[in-house]
Amino acid sequence: MCPPTRRKLLTSAIGLTGATTGCLSTSDTQNGTESTPTQQTTTQSVTVAETPTTAETGTATPVTDGSAGMAASCRDGYRSIEPYWVVESYGRLAGYRLEIEDQPISVGETLVATLENVSGETNTSGNKGKFDIQYRDTDRWRTIFGREEVFAGWSDEGVMHDPGDGFRWELTFTQDGASDAVRHSPTYHVCAPLSSGEYRFVYWGVTSEKEVENDYETDYGVAARFSVRS
Numbered sequence: 001m002c003p004p005t006r007r008k009l010l011t012s013a014i015g016l017t018g019a020t021t022g023c024l025s026t027s028d029t030q031n032g033t034e035s036t037p038t039q040q041t042t043t044q045s046v047t048v049a050e051t052p053t054t055a056e057t058g059t060a061t062p063v064t065d066g067s068a069g070m071a072a073s074c075r076d077g078y079r080s081i082e083p084y085w086v087v088e089s090y091g092r093l094a095g096y097r098l099e100i101e102d103q104p105i106s107v108g109e110t111l112v113a114t115l116e117n118v119s120g121e122t123n124t125s126g127n128k129g130k131f132d133i134q135y136r137d138t139d140r141w142r143t144i145f146g147r148e149e150v151f152a153g154w155s156d157e158g159v160m161h162d163p164g165d166g167f168r169w170e171l172t173f174t175q176d177g178a179s180d181a182v183r184h185s186p187t188y189h190v191c192a193p194l195s196s197g198e199y200r201f202v203y204w205g206v207t208s209e210k211e212v213e214n215d216y217e218t219d220y221g222v223a224a225r226f227s228v229r230s
Contacts, residue, residue, distance in 0.1 A: 060089045060090070060091050060092035060093060061089055061090040061091055062088075062089050063087050063088070063089060063090060063223070065087075065140065065141060066086040066087035066088060066220075067083070067086050067087075067140075067141070068083045068087075068132070068134045068140065068141040068142055068143055068202075069082075069083075069137075069140050069141070069142045069143075070082050070083075070142060070143065071142055071143055071144060071145070071146060071191040071192065072137060072142060072192075073191060073192050074146040074191035074192065075146070075189075075191060075192060077148065078146035078147060078148060078189060078191060079146055079147060079149075080142075080143065080145070080146045080147075080191055081143055081145050081146060081147050081188075083132055083134070083143050083202075084218075084219060085132065085202065085204035085218075085219040085220070085221045086218055086219070086220055086221065087200070087202055087220075087221050087222070087223040088208055088210060088220040088221065088222065089222055089223075090200075090222070090223050090224060090225060091222070091224065092118070092222065093206055093208050093220070093221070093222035094123075094206040094207055094208045094209075094222070095117060095118060095119025095121075095123045095206075096115055096116065096117055096118065096119070096123070096125065096166065096203075096206050096222060097115070097116045097118045098113065098114070098115050098116075098201070098203055098222045098223065098224045099113070099114050099116075099224055100112070100113055100201060100224045100225075100226040101113075101114065103226040103227065104226065104227040104228060104229050105173055105226065105227075105228055105229070106173075106196075106228065106229045106230070107173055107174060107194055107195065107196065107228060107229075107230070108172065108173065108174055108177075109172075109173055110170055110171070110172055110173070111169075111170070111171050111172075111173045111178075111201075111226070112168070112169070112170050113131075113168070113169045113201045113203075113224060114166065114167070114168050114169075115166040115167045115168075115203055115222075116164065116165070116166040117161040117162065117163055117164065117165055117166050118163070118164075119163065120163055121163060122160055122161065122162055122163070123160075123161050123163075124158050124159065124160055124161070124207070125158070125159050125161060125166075125167075125203075125205045125206055126156070126157065126158065126159065126204075126205025126206070127154075127155060127157045127159060127205060128159070128167045128169075128205075129154065129155075129182065130154060130203060130204050130205035131169065131201065131202060131203050131204070131205075132145065132201075132202040132204065132221075133145070133178065133199060133200075133201055133202070134199065134200050134202060134223075135194075135197055135198065135199050136197060136198040136199070136200075141200065144178065144190050144191060144192075144194065145182070145188060145189070145190060145191065146188075146189060146190070146191035147188055147189075159205075167203075169181065169201075173194060173228065174193075174194060175190045175192065175193045175194055176190075178190045178194065194228070195228070195230070196227075196228050196229055196230035197227070197228055198225065198227055198228075199225070199226055199227070199228060200223045200224065200225045200226070201223060201224050201226065202221045202222070202223045203221055203222055203223075204219045204220070204221030205221075206220075206221065206222060208220045
């Protein structure tokens with residue numbers, strides 16, 4: 001199916017109530033997953049450790065490698081999703097700030113990511129499920145997530161955030177732990193065991209000026225980089 005745009009997001013946000021938000025809310029908004037067919041592979045994914053930049057905290061850092069590829073391998077019964085969202089900047093985008101707390105982390109420790117409305121006024125985002133975790137391979141970024149054959153597609157709800165509010169994600173950084181973070185969509189799981197290296201957490205539920213200028217043809221996101229120790 002064709003990737004959803006956020007035209008519906010902009011029109012549906014007005015009718016939503018404040019009950020869906022809180023100060024860095026931990027409640028999940030239900031979302032589906034993508035149905036674009038991809039080819040399953042059997043080779044094991046490899047991550048490459050690099051030092052993430054630190055300029056993203058509190059500032060917007062443009063990126064030149066915003067696109068990501070499929071996971072290099074997926075466990076039996078799953079195939080990698082193909083990210084159609086593009087990272088526009090690290091740290092800040094469209095009135096939001098995305099940060100990773102207490103990093104670097106080790107495999108098995110808790111990863112905490114927060115999205116905060118820093119625009120100074122009520123702001124709209126997509127649902128909490130519009131996130132991706134990507135790892136740095138030798139030549140490009142790749143998603144860690146895969147899907148079953150039946151995939152419903154991400155839903156297009158709008159969520160209102162008062163200044164200082166947003167989303168908070170906490171997950172155990174293992175294959176099963178990160179899969180549990182998307183358990184509300186049982187066809188959407190981590191492809192392979194996680195290892196040390198360079199990663200980035202991507203939230204693609206914001207609407208940037210660049211997206212509006214491009215008539216919503218591409219979903220742009222904000223990312224925060226983090227490193228994982230062995």
